[in-house]
């Protein structure tokens with residue numbers, strides 16, 4: 096089944112097993128919690144932004160969830176370091192496009208670099224929320240200096 | 251082929267959807283606790299209504315309306331017989347289990363509840379048998395008490411008994427747990443509650459399709475279930491209530507059909523069961539449900555119980571042999587529901603991978619978050635069997651799980 100291999104690419108499986116930047120970041124100045132009540136996925140994102148340069152100095156995450164949500168969070172952290180807040184938000188937009196675009200239109204997903212591993216998610220609409228949880232949580236952390244909670248479901 | 255296998259093959263022909271392919275593989279439908287598939291006779295009964303006698307009930311003098319009314323009321327009788335109720339007017343059509351519980355909570359329990367009173371439920375309730383009581387408690391200042399369960403997923407009956415003080419005004423309990431499969435001792439619970447004059451509601455959403463129901467033996471005062479879990483359509487369900495309780499209750503909703511006469515000064519409510527059926531009901535749903543219940547009766551509970559417990563036993567055996575698989579819910583008495591978790595693989599990933607093998611299971615908390623918390627898991631994968639399932643399908647499930655484990659190892 097090709098779609099399945101696409102979803103669970105080696106990179107995803109690897110990040111699931113050995114998540115990067117996993118754990119708390121006590122020095123963080125941005126923080127948010129994310130929750131997907133449908134499957135019980137829970138995630139916390141910690142970000143340290145250098146207030147002078149506006150760049151993300153460090154980012155870590157913590158939580159429990161499925162392979163897709165964990166790998167997505169892990170990959171996200173590797174992409175964020177060194178980015179400005181604006182760049183991080185742009186990356187979010189790109190990511191969002193990747194996981195929600197029409198699978199048959201491949202035109203706009205060339206040059207995605209590392210984000211390309213998320214293309215497989217498009218074939219599984221039920222899993223888009225899993226992949227997105229960390230990203231929405233990150234966005235929330237950046238937008239709020241204080242701790243906030245996001246949920247994939249309106250409650 | 252054995253006689254049993256032949257019979258199941260024959261039964262499977264009644265369910266057209268079981269012949270379809272999913273991702274090029276034969277569908278293995280093991281999500282029956284969420285909803286069951288529908289036999290041809292139910293589908294035909296619904297289309298027959300629309301093709302030949304669609305009309306509103308209880309209103310027209312014309313022929314079509316009479317036919318529709320007759321079929322709708324015939325279903326009520328079928329259901330009355332099926333659960334062995336005393337009277338046909340104790341059978342109320344609802345939208346489903348959820349609406350039935352809410353109806354009783356608001357029309358019976360709330361007006362009789364005072365601050366300091368208590369309602370007893372169990373730790374293994376579906377959210378639909380928790381939230382309506384929380385709402386009622388919040389409005390009245392009453393308290394919700396929860397009977398704990400043991401590690402096997404069984405009710406701790408002694409705790410139940412301890413909770414029956416004179417503060418308790420109502421007990422609402424699930425017959426079969428949708429996420430653990432546990433069968434609760436309803437007769438004993440009812441006896442105990444009645445000895446203290448406390449009425450009992452039974453959530454039969456997961457028992458009605460598996461266990462022969464005799465309402466007089468169970469002794470409960472209210473029982474609710476959904477049509478779609480017993481091979482009938484969605485959007486229809488049943489509230490059974492003892493006549494003397496239903497008589498005492500106020501209507502749940504006001505509108506057409508539930509009244510005898512209306513003036514701006516005074517409205518006289520209709521008799522049972524119509525008092526609780528305001529507005530144009532789900533006519534084709536009721537007719538379809540009647541047909542589904544006829545169909546199930548024809549298959550017979552002797553066969554259903556025997557075959558389903560065989561499937562359960564086989565599935566539990568085969569699943570327990572898998573390294574790193576843990577079954578959640580090991581009650582001595584279980585219906586054909588198996589919840590499990592895999593070491594290091596989240597249920598969501600299991601669900602996606604089984605899906606591409608054509609295997610439909612449910613993953614998540616199954617609307618029973620307190621159970622998930624009790625067992626310290628965020629979610630489970632659940633396979634639930636119907637009488638049309640086969641051991642071969644369980645073999646496919648097991649092979650597919652093995653693939654998952656290999657992929658994530």
Ligand SMILES: Cc1ncc(COP(=O)(O)O)c(C=O)c1O
Nearest residue numbers: 346347348376378428455456476
């Ligand atoms: C035990 C139990 N109670 C209540 C319900 C709610 O049924 P419905 O959604 O049909 O109203 C379900 C359905 O999942 C159930 O399994």
